[in-house]
Amino acid sequence: MRAHMNARLGCRVRHQKRDEGSAAIEAAILFPIVLLLVMTIIQAAVYYHAQDVVQSAANGGAVVGALRDGTSDAAEAEARARIERAGGTSLLDDYDVSATHTGTEVTITVRGTAKTFIPGLPPLKVTQTVIAPVERFTAP
Numbered sequence: 804m805r806a807h808m809n810a811r812l813g814c815r816v817r818h819q820k821r822d823e824g825s826a827a828i829e830a831a832i833l834f835p836i837v838l839l840l841v842m843t844i845i846q847a848a849v850y851y852h853a854q855d856v857v858q859s860a861a862n863g864g865a866v867v868g869a870l871r872d873g874t875s876d877a878a879e880a881e882a883r884a885r886i887e888r889a890g891g892t893s894l895l896d897d898y899d900v901s902a903t904h905t906g907t908e909v910t911i912t913v914r915g916t917a918k919t920f921i922p923g924l925p926p927l928k929v930t931q932t933v934i935a936p937v938e939r940f941t942a943p
Contacts, residue, residue: 842921850927853894853917858931860885860900861913865933868902868909871940875902878911886913894918896926910934 860882868878882900898915910932917927 839921846919846921846924849894849920850917850929853915853927854929854931856886856889856894857898857913857915857929859889861911861931861933864900864902864911864913865909865935868904868911869935869937871938873904873909873937875904875909878902878904878909882911882913886915895929904937906937907939908934908936 863885864878864882867873867881868875870877879900879902882902886895886898886900894917895915896918898913900911900913902909902911912930912932914928914930917929919927
């Protein structure tokens, strides 16, 4: 009976030796995949936040430009101020604001490039355009 138990233990010992280090190999394979997944989630969040900031800036600029005495310069200034309050160049690598005021409507376009954290990822462009009618008062 002892010979039988020793034979069984010997088999277990031999099988355990083959499995040594497998956890380290599994971790070495899975860690980069998990890290890339986490970085992708963070990158997506930064991209969508940049889109929201650019949309807010365009809306705010359009509201200021649509005032009866609003100008395209005032609309651009408001849009730039909103971007700076939201993080400015810490969120967007570069951005451009342009506005036109025709007297009946104001058009404001905000373009930017969201920050990227994943090496090799192409630039993530964000653009929003808002067109709003200019306020006017008419006699009753």
